[in-house]
Amino acid sequence: MNTPIDETMLVRRAMQARSKAYAPYSRYAVGAAVLTMAGDIFDGCNIENATYSATVCAERVAIFKAISEGQRHLAAIAVVTENGGSPCGICRQVMREFAPDMVVLIADAEGSYRRSTVAQLLPDSFAPEDLLSH
Ligand code: THU
Numbered sequence: 001m002n003t004p005i006d007e008t009m010l011v012r013r014a015m016q017a018r019s020k021a022y023a024p025y026s027r028y029a030v031g032a033a034v035l036t037m038a039g040d041i042f043d044g045c046n047i048e049n050a051t052y053s054a055t056v057c058a059e060r061v062a063i064f065k066a067i068s069e070g071q072r073h074l075a076a077i078a079v080v081t082e083n084g085g086s087p088c089g090i091c092r093q094v095m096r097e098f099a100p101d102m103v104v105l106i107a108d109a110e111g112s113y114r115r116s117t118v119a120q121l122l123p124d125s126f127a128p129e130d131l132l133s134h
Helices: 007-018 058-068 089-098 128-132
Strands: 031-036 041-045 074-080 103-107 113-117
Touching (some): 007 031, 007 058, 041 058
Parallel strands (some): 074 103
Antiparallel strands (some): 103 113
């Protein structure tokens, strides 16, 4: 099923998720909300760790919540930071695994956003097909 994307609503959900960020080290709170093709929304925040490297980004928390609930068809993701920062490379690769054509809304704390896609953010990517066809 194809779901029309209410972009402002998705950004708002990501803003709400951002308030749950656990970011005592960087103090850089991030929120994300992913819309599935079925019309459900899963949100996430960044969760830092005293070991630093165990930190997980907001986008991956949201996407993994969707996947672990059995929803692999993703239509869009919104990510909110203080200054409209762009998703990190690891999160782009995770987005690409499940949704190479997904819309990515990159918002700041005021809710202003720009629209991109996974294909734009991660061109010429390594893909599941590369492994499955070898
Ligand atoms: N962070 C995210 O949650 N998503 C990104 O795409 C970029 C970075 C988090 C990780 C860390 O908790 C903080 O932002 C600073 O890097």
